[in-house]
Amino acid sequence: xxxxxxxxxxxxxxxxxxxxxxxxxxxxxRFLKATERKGFGDNLFRDWRYxxxxxxxxxxxxxxxxxxxxxxxxxHNFGSGSSRxxxxxxxxxxxxxxxVSSFFADIFRNNCLNIGVLPVQVSPSFLATLxxxxxxxxxxxxxxxxxxxxxxxxxxxxxxxxxxNSYKKENLLNGYDDIDYLNNIKPEIVNFAAQTPL
Amino acid sequence: xxxxxxxxxxxxxxxxxxxxxxxxLFIDRxxxxxxxxxxxxxxLKNRNLSVLxxxxxxxxxxxxxxxxxxxxxxxxxxxRNQLKALEENATAHGISYWGLGHQKxxxxxxxxxxxxxxxxxxxxxxxxxxTSTHGAFGAIAFGIGTSEVEMVLATQCIMQPKPxxxxxxxxxxxxxxxxxxxxxxxxxxxxxxSGATGYFxxxxxxxxxxxxxxxxxxxxxxxxxxxxRGGMIAPDEKTFTYIKGREFTPKxxxxxxxxxxxxxxxxxxxxxxxxxxxxxxxxxxxxxxxxTNPGMGMSITKAIPKAExxxxxxxxxxxxxxxxxxxxxxxxxxxxxxxxxIGSCTNGRIEDFRAFAQVVKGHKKNENVTAWLVxxxxxxxxxxxxxxxxxxxxxxxxxxxEPGCSACLAxxxxxxxxxxxxxxxxxxxxxxxxGPGARTLLASPLVAAAAAITGKITxxxxxx
Ligand code: SF4
Numbered sequence: 001x002x003x004x005x006x007x008x009x010x011x012x013x014x015x016x017x018x019x020x021x022x023x024x025x026x027x028x029x030r031f032l033k034a035t036e037r038k039g040f041g042d043n044l045f046r047d048w049r050y051x052x053x054x055x056x057x058x059x060x061x062x063x064x065x066x067x068x069x070x071x072x073x074x075x076h077n078f079g080s081g082s083s084r085x086x087x088x089x090x091x092x093x094x095x096x097x098x099x100v101s102s103f104f105a106d107i108f109r110n111n112c113l114n115i116g117v118l119p120v121q122v123s124p125s126f127l128a129t130l131x132x133x134x135x136x137x138x139x140x141x142x143x144x145x146x147x148x149x150x151x152x153x154x155x156x157x158x159x160x161x162x163x164x165n166s167y168k169k170e171n172l173l174n175g176y177d178d179i180d181y182l183n184n185i186k187p188e189i190v191n192f193a194a195q196t197p198l
Numbered sequence: 199x200x201x202x203x204x205x206x207x208x209x210x211x212x213x214x215x216x217x218x219x220x221x222x223l224f225i226d227r228x229x230x231x232x233x234x235x236x237x238x239x240x241x242l243k244n245r246n247l248s249v250l251x252x253x254x255x256x257x258x259x260x261x262x263x264x265x266x267x268x269x270x271x272x273x274x275x276x277x278r279n280q281l282k283a284l285e286e287n288a289t290a291h292g293i294s295y296w297g298l299g300h301q302k303x304x305x306x307x308x309x310x311x312x313x314x315x316x317x318x319x320x321x322x323x324x325x326x327x328x329t330s331t332h333g334a335f336g337a338i339a340f341g342i343g344t345s346e347v348e349m350v351l352a353t354q355c356i357m358q359p360k361p362x363x364x365x366x367x368x369x370x371x372x373x374x375x376x377x378x379x380x381x382x383x384x385x386x387x388x389x390x391x392s393g394a395t396g397y398f399x400x401x402x403x404x405x406x407x408x409x410x411x412x413x414x415x416x417x418x419x420x421x422x423x424x425x426x427r428g429g430m431i432a433p434d435e436k437t438f439t440y441i442k443g444r445e446f447t448p449k450x451x452x453x454x455x456x457x458x459x460x461x462x463x464x465x466x467x468x469x470x471x472x473x474x475x476x477x478x479x480x481x482x483x484x485x486x487x488x489x490t491n492p493g494m495g496m497s498i499t500k501a502i503p504k505a506e507x508x509x510x511x512x513x514x515x516x517x518x519x520x521x522x523x524x525x526x527x528x529x530x531x532x533x534x535x536x537x538x539x540i541g542s543c544t545n546g547r548i549e550d551f552r553a554f555a556q557v558v559k560g561h562k563k564n565e566n567v568t569a570w571l572v573x574x575x576x577x578x579x580x581x582x583x584x585x586x587x588x589x590x591x592x593x594x595x596x597x598x599x600e601p602g603c604s605a606c607l608a609x610x611x612x613x614x615x616x617x618x619x620x621x622x623x624x625x626x627x628x629x630x631x632x633g634p635g636a637r638t639l640l641a642s643p644l645v646a647a648a649a650a651i652t653g654k655i656t657x658x659x660x661x662x
Contacts, residue, residue, distance in 0.1 A: 019514040020391055020491050024628040029609040033262065033276035035236035035283045047630045052616065075514065077392040080425065080491070081628060083327040084234065085343035106395055106427055107327060110358070111343035165359065167219025177345065179245070182222065182353040185214065189250075189355055192213045192224050197452075198254060 003116030005175035009098055009144040010154070012069035014061055015134045021074050022081035023108065027090040029082075040086055041093030062094075066138045073130055074101045079108025088112045098144050100151065102127040113168050114177060120144060120151050126160045129153065146172060200469040203432050204363055204398050206462065207338045211321045213355060220357040226320040228255040228350045229306045230293070232262055232284040233609070234325030238348035239287040247352045252292040254354060256315055259284055259297045260305045261609050265572050265599035268298055277610065291351075304575020304601045307331040307543035311415065312577050314444025318433035318460040323350060328543050328625060330421040333430035334414035335437055336463045338398070340428040361427045362472040364397040365465075368405040370479035375659040377553065378413035379545055379623065379642035381405060382420035383485035383495040385477070391493040395425030397473065400465060405479040406431050411440040412549045419544045420625055423492040432464040484658055486530050487627050487640040490518040494627075498645060498657050501529045521629055522637050523617075530639075530655045537620035538569040538650040539632070540643055542606040545623035546574030548581045550643040555590045557647035557661050563595040564653030570612060571596055572604040594651070608633045621649040 031043040049060050056063040072091060078101035079087060088111040091099065097117060102124040104112075112119045122130070133140045133153055141154040146169065152159040164172075171177060182189070201209070214222040230238075235257075242248070249255065262277035272278040281298060288295035296302040302309060307328055310316045318336035323329060325347045332339035346356045366385060386393075399421050406414060414431050421429030438457065441447045448456045483497035496503070502519070504526045505512040519525060540546070540554050551573065563569055571591060573579040579601055582588050588598055605612040606624040608631060614620045616635025623646050627638035641649075644658035651661075 017511075017513075018517070019511050022491065022626075022628045024607075024626065024631050028630050028634070029261075029607040032233050032609060033274075033280050035280055036240060037237050047634055052634060075511065077395070077425070080391050081327070081626065083325060083329075083341035083343055085237075085325075085345060088343070103392060103395070105392070105425060106361075107341055107343060111345070114343060114345035165219050167216050167357075178357045179241075179247075179345075179349050179352060181357065182349055182355050183247070185222065186250075186353060189213055189222075189224070189353055193251065193354060196211075196224060196226065198226070 003175055003177065006097065006116060006118055006146055006172040008146065009070060010141055011071050012067070012139060013071035013073050013100070013130070013134055013142050014067045014069055015131050016061055016072060016074045017131050019075040020077045020080055023079060023084050023087040024081055026079070026087040027084065032084060032086050037089055039093065040090035041095065044090040044094045067134070070095060070097045071142055071144065072096045072099045073127070073134070074099060076101065076103045076124065078104050080105040083107045085111040085115070088115050088117055092117050100127070100130065113172070116172060116175065118144065118146065118172060120162045122151060122160050122162060129158060200466040202363055202465040202469045202471065203336060203400055203430060203463055204338065205469070207319050207321065208360055220359045222355050222357055223321060225323050225350050225354055225356060226254065227315055227322045229310055229315070229322070229324040229329070230255060230257045230284070230347065231306050231324070231326065232259050232280045234344050235287065235347055236280060236283040237344050238351060241348040242351055249291040249293065249351045251354050255293045255351065256310070257284055257288040257293050257295045258303055258306050258309055261603045261607065263298050263602040264611050265602045265604045268600045272298070274611070301576050304577065305543045305546060305603055307419065308546055308574030308578065311335065311411070312444070312575060314441050314447035317441060317447060318437060319463050323356065327422045328419050330426070330428040331415050331419040331543055333418040333421065333428050334411060335441065336430055336433035336460070338428065338430065341422065361398040362396055363400070364394055364426070364473040364475065365400045365402055365471045366475045366477070367403040368477045368479050369403045370405065372405060372479050372482060375484050375644060375662060376482050377642040377644060378409055378416040380482055380485045382417045383487065383492065383640060384482045386420060386424045386492050387485070387495040388477070389424045389475070389493070391423060391491045392425045394421070397426050399426045399429040401429055401431050402465070407434070410549060411436055412547045415547070416544055420492070423625060433460055484642060484645055486645060486655065488522060488524055488530055490521055490627055490629050492625065492627060492640060494518065495640065498530060498655065501527050531657060533655045534619070535621050535639070535649050535654060536566070536568065536618040537614050538567055538646050539572070539605040539620055539622040539624065540646050541570065541572030541574065541604050542624035543574060544625045545643050546572060546578065548578050550623065551578070551582050551587055553643040554647045555587045557644055557658055558594045558596065558651055559590050561594055561651040563650055566653045567650050569596050569650045570599060570605055572599045573601045575601050596650070605632050607631060608636070614638070621646045621655070
């Protein structure tokens with residue numbers, strides 16, 4: 001009930017070969033003032049995407065019509081910095097369902113999983129292969145297969161497995177979230193709380 | 199079995215272990231603020247859920263709040279709306295709320311310890327990554343996302359796999375002019391911003407034992423900047439003395455009982471860590487950052503490293519230096535600066551203002567520098583006045599602002615203009631963190647003070 005389930009995603013991808021992309025770049029703090037989860041995609045990568053007069057920066061990849069798709073590929077240590085889930089919301093709201101990198105910051109990874117965006121961690125060499133393939137042919141498609149836990153470059157068949165714990169995998173396949181789970185074990189929690197003074 | 203401090207606290211809070219999955223972790227205390235909570239409350243409403251234990255959640259307003267004229271209505275309608283949402287949600291659910299103008303108001307990670315909400319052996323979460331601050335008391339404290347805020351409100355639990363364990367040991371003595379902030383920036387510069395990702399850190403050794411509680415908070419606060427979930431320090435006499443008698447700490451027989459538990463909170467001799475790192479305290483100098491992440495820091499006397507010496511991509515490194523307007527090989531000393539910001543949950547406590555005062559006393563603020571002095575809370579603000587620091591600041595042409603996150607994150611009115619250089623005691627020097635195009639140099643209150651009176655990057659040891 002909580003978000004769309006995730007099975008197999010076949011799509012072109014948007015490459016962002018920059019390391020340490022932090023959450024302040026993904027969504028700057030001044031756009032965190034909403035009280036509802038709406039419209040964050042417009043401000044995704046705001047300061048890399050737009051000049052101060054709000055005109056698009058033509059050299060940024062989201063403004064380059066050559067690249068599109070539901071998969072975002074980022075450099076090492078993607079999503080470092082703040083705990084703002086707004087970063088994951090912005091990525092989702094823009095239309096991405098999967099982020100591929102060779103390394104993710106912890107809280108960002110959790111936040112993605114909690115809203116149904118799949119973080120896929122690949123080896124640095126496979127990441128380089130993906131960047132190269134997309135640069136050479138922006139229409140190259142990736143196949144992200146959650147049941148099989150693999151990511152494949154369609155054109156060449158090059159493929160790599162990725163890890164996800166089986167609990168989270170089950171959640172994503174079914175569109176369940178942690179609150180659903182926790183609600184079901186409330187008596188156990190209440191019991192525990194009774195023995196845990198404030 | 200021999201256990202680490204982290205094991206002891208984590209394991210005693212596991213409600214249920216899921217095979218091949220996360221632990222269900224019980225949360226003792228939950229702090230909320232206006233930015234990351236509204237959508238969580240909306241989620242509760244949509245699912246028709248209530249707050250399970252309102253007495254375990256504490257609300258304060260900090261990120262959006264102005265630091266001048268707090269008695270007036272907040273000018274920005276979006277900020278005002280978010281602050282109003284927090285007030286309404288807290289009131290509707292019976293959560294204690296310390297909003298703008300309240301005598302207990304301040305930055306969430308400053309007020310938590312001030313009122314004894316933060317205690318040893320507790321699990322503490324907040325929708326803010328610098329929740330790691332509270333680890334200074336031997337608590338497991340870490341930042342969470344809004345979905346998790348909703349979980350904690352609804353069930354007082356979150357679901358997380360147990361992180362790996364790292365111990366960072368620093369023995370020896372700190373040199374003159376070296377502060378807790380320098381210790382943290384030094385560690386991050388060695389480990390990089392992702393060096394502790396996946397780990398929970400315990401800080402051990404003489405250097406941390408000798409730090410005050412506020413100094414320990416500064417160090418633990420910055421744990422997240424090397425990717426760690428959090429950092430913690432075993433509680434000791436200093437910890438117990440600090441918390442005793444505060445509003446939310448146990449009293450009487452409850453205190454004695456708590457002390458019994460707290461005195462078990464240390465890593466057993468021989469307990470295993472997944473990773474151990476050791477540094478020598480005497481190797482640490484006053485630090486400054488020169489790039490766009492907190493790992494890009496160095497001794498204030500050094501030159502900016504060459505790209506080929508950097509791990510990872512030279513392209514990313516050069517992009518970062520371009521943004522800063524710096525070049526490889528340049529020295530930082532003597533570079534002009536425009537703004538100085540002292541404040542934030544990293545360095546917005548009374549000891550930080552004492553350090554700042556120590557340097558600026560008897561000098562004048564450089565006329566080219568705009569300085570923002572922002573206490574972390576009303577309690578800090580009052581102490582600044584009571585201790586006579588305000589007079590020192592005013593005599594040196596500095597003005598004091600009202601408490602809040604201020605220029606730490608460019609969400610309120612306090613933004614550094616594009617292209618300007620700001621020496622900041624806060625925690626992040628990301629592009630645009632302090633305002634679109636702003637260039638942040640992270641440093642200690644001593645370095646900030648030295649910059650404020652000279653108008654350039656200055657080694658504070660020449661002034662104290
Ligand atoms: S001072 Fe900065 S880091 Fe600390 S809570 Fe506020 S915005 Fe977050």
